[in-house]
């Protein structure tokens with residue numbers, strides 16, 4: 001007979017206890033299921049809810065699509081199981097207006113974010129509740145300054161694309177995500193923290209490291225990990241995250257301190273000869289002066305929030321842009337979309353002045369529509385306008401349905417974007433779908449609506465979308481005008497993990513510099 005090993009016995013015991021706790025806690029926590037709501041993707045089987053949640057790890061968006069077809073199209077809400085044993089109530093699009101009109105103490109955006117990003121475990125101490133100067137700077141200054149910063153954007157994107165794609169007229173293969181990520185970090189970086197840090201390779205590598213770990217932390221801890229063990233798993237992700245954030249903060253803090261000091265002196269003494277550069281650091285300092293909660297004693301906290309926000313925000317542009325390139329090069333070659341876009345860009349950008357003027361972008365109807373079509377087909381998130389129900393007594397939906405306190409509610413974005421009531425032939429990639437016609441007024445890439453949710457909608461919608469749109473249009477125009485890209489036979493399928501959807505990191509394309517150089 002084998003020796004009895006107390007360590008192995010303890011390990012098995014702990015595993016058994018943990019599994020039992022998952023099952024028991026899941027039942028206890030889910031005991032107050034909204035009465036009368038049906039589940040999508042749940043079968044009549046033992047531990048049906050738990051097994052439905054487990055299937056979500058491999059189900060992609062099939063449950064959301066089938067639930068929407070069965071309930072959403074008939075104006076009914078349904079329960080969608082989720083990874084991490086987190087079921088959510090999915091509402092029909094008719095309820096969007098009601099949801100966005102509710103105050104935060106009834107339906108909380110912040111509480112939803114805090115829970116599904118697991119911020120308190122992966123970045124302990126990051127306060128999502130008090131307004132951050134960096135977010136205020138985005139909302140108030142960045143969008144207003146797009147015209148002013150365009151020459152810098154163009155200068156940086158030319159440099160970054162030429163360096164990453166190369167100048168050779170021979171075909172070469174490259175990884176879509178890695179290459180575009182580098183280009184987008186450098187291009188956005190020029191506007192966020194200026195030229196010298198953007199050219200500092202060590203800083204950019206660390207910022208990209210922070211962004212990768214931040215995204216991975218939100219995905220694994222916030223979305224995939226059962227809520228019972230988030231704290232433990234979060235503390236593992238916290239280590240590299242804190243390391244990268246500390247390194248990035250050490251680069252940025254001296255910039256902020258100098259800017260803070262000089263700008264404050266200028267405010268006190270208007271004769272002081274100082275004009276700060278127009279970038280997000282300056283705008284964040286301005287916003288910090290205006291926000292009484294973040295003044296000069298908390299520069300470090302301001303910089304830490306700035307660093308985390310910037311690292312998180314930039315990568316969403318990479319996802320959108322990678323999707324746009326993959327959609328375009330996998331489209332039907334007979335349609336010649338790439339060439340049509342090239343003609344539009346060549347007619348708009350004829351001189352350097354055209355590149356430096358924001359008015360040029362208003363002439364790029366096809367390019368704008370192309371980016372919007374990609375965002376429609378490949379939104380970054382599968383559930384949008386999500387909120388947590390706050391009142392003790394729960395809330396009553398406009399349809400009369402009661403949802404208990406603590407439940408998450410939201411809308412199935414890919415299903416609404418594929419609803420034929422709102423989009424003709426929704427499964428077809430039609431980059432010129434959003435071109436203005438006589439009968440329908442033009443909608444721009446950044447316009448949110450109850451049927452276009454890639455940037456959210458209403459109060460908490462993405463404040464960086466005007467910047468993203470400006471940068472991505474310039475970038476796409478420059479690439480199309482200067483590079484040929486070999487068509488792909490098939491569009492690489494996006495990965496769906498938790499509520500995120502993104503192109504496979506290994507996807508590649510082949511491209512070459514054009515013989516005849518455009519502007």
Ligand code: HEM
Pocket residue numbers: 135138309313314316317320380381384385386453454455456457459460461462463464465467468
């Ligand atoms: C194409 C690229 C982008 C996409 C698809 C995108 C999408 C989104 C989405 C879906 C949300 C959540 C809205 C909600 O909760 O209802 C969001 C929020 C946000 N985005 Fe973006 N985003 C992009 C680029 C950017 C950029 C470049 C920045 C910064 C310059 C940015 C800054 C933010 C911020 C600060 C929030 C939080 C807003 C809040 O909580 O009130 N985003 N974005």
